[in-house]
Amino acid sequence: MTLTILAFALSGLLMAGGAAVVALTRDLMRMVIGLGTFLLGVAGMFLFYGQAFLATAQVFVYVGGVLVLFVFAVMVVHRSSGGRPVLESRHDIGAAVIALGVSGMVILSLQDSVGGWLPASASGGAAIATELLGGHLVVFELLGALLLAALVAVLVIVGAGERR
């Protein structure tokens, strides 16, 4: 039990530490590392709640996929000064207001849903699959189509830029 609490505390610490790094540093690469730390903490939280599938998917998709895109973007960004890429300007107060607003919106909108269609916390990957490919199949497929459309749009825009 103590070890479980320790794991929970470690996940929380990773999340808080990662978020603090993202919010406080100006060095882009350190921000990305902070974000990665935060995402690993979230995976730890999923594990704590018995959602091994979600935790693994979190590492696979977000740490191994999305975060790589971030690092990629930072790496290919033009370094005019030859030094480390840093955030030249930031709007701390505005960003904090938006972050609080979005958090409030997400919490309020999810408040009614929890216990409704979301699978119970004890259920595993099978329950999530049944939900996504059962009752919410149409929404799931629409989201997939939207992502595909975005991908094709990016290709068209990049292609047009290259032709020019």
Next chain:
Amino acid sequence: MTLLWGFLWGVAGMTVIAVGAILGVWWERKVAARIQMRYGPQQIGPFGSLQMIADVPKLLFKEDIIPDSADKPIFKYAPLFVFGPIAVSMVVIPFSAGWAPLNTSVGVLFFLAVPSIEVIAILLSAWASHNTLSTLGGIRATAQMISYEVPRSLAVLAIVLLAGSLRPLDVVDAWRWWWLPLTFIAFLIYFIASIAEMNRGPFDIPEAESELVAGYFADYSGMRWASFMMAEYGGMISASLFGAALFLGAGWPFTGALGVVALIVKTIALMTIVMWVKWTLPRLRQDHLMSFCWKVLTPLALVQLVIVGVVLPWL
């Protein structure tokens, strides 16, 4: 308690990889020498087997050079995260029927997901070196590793579909000999994609000694450099073990202790083929590498999935 066991198995995984890398380097030198009609190491110990005992202290005591322009904290610690995830991924491998160090319901996904952290670490170490060759190597490695994850995962999906479970032990239990011809395409795809994931020849474009010096780890020396090598050998060991367990029936046709021996023999055979391929085929070109992944392997993996999907209702 589970967490503690997980930690201990992680340490065991690292030890297996470190020892495996030492033996693997010796074996690779012998295999490469045989292919190139040389003798390979033969002076120290029987068949030169103690050569690595001399090499390890050399690496341990070699000067640890950190370039002035490097981003020092990231440069120093990134190699740990290249090697660590590979060691951790080994805990879900079913070493014998009914036993895996970590028996989890999402083991197969875990094995595919955790090493993806290595990609970030490779990119970070390339970026931290702050030189053009490393950056190019890092970008190449990332493009390659992310692309080949797709056919690799799809190939494993064929086996998961047949077994109806993401738990490696369930897959081993459900495995039947006729899965071998049925999923042979998937096995080939998994094997080729795994070689690409390890960044080994003919897919060693990110390292490309002749053009990028050593790519993303060009600036590393001593034990930090050795971490990259151990990650490469660790990847070879874990991918071969996982492939032997899932696609070749683990200990089949034996059970018990003989089954474990059979699994190890299959793993060594797969590793030897990986070495054979490296020392036989020339390095691919970057655009050929990507076309091969997206235009050959991925469609083939989808065809394999359809074949399994069609056969599945009749089983």
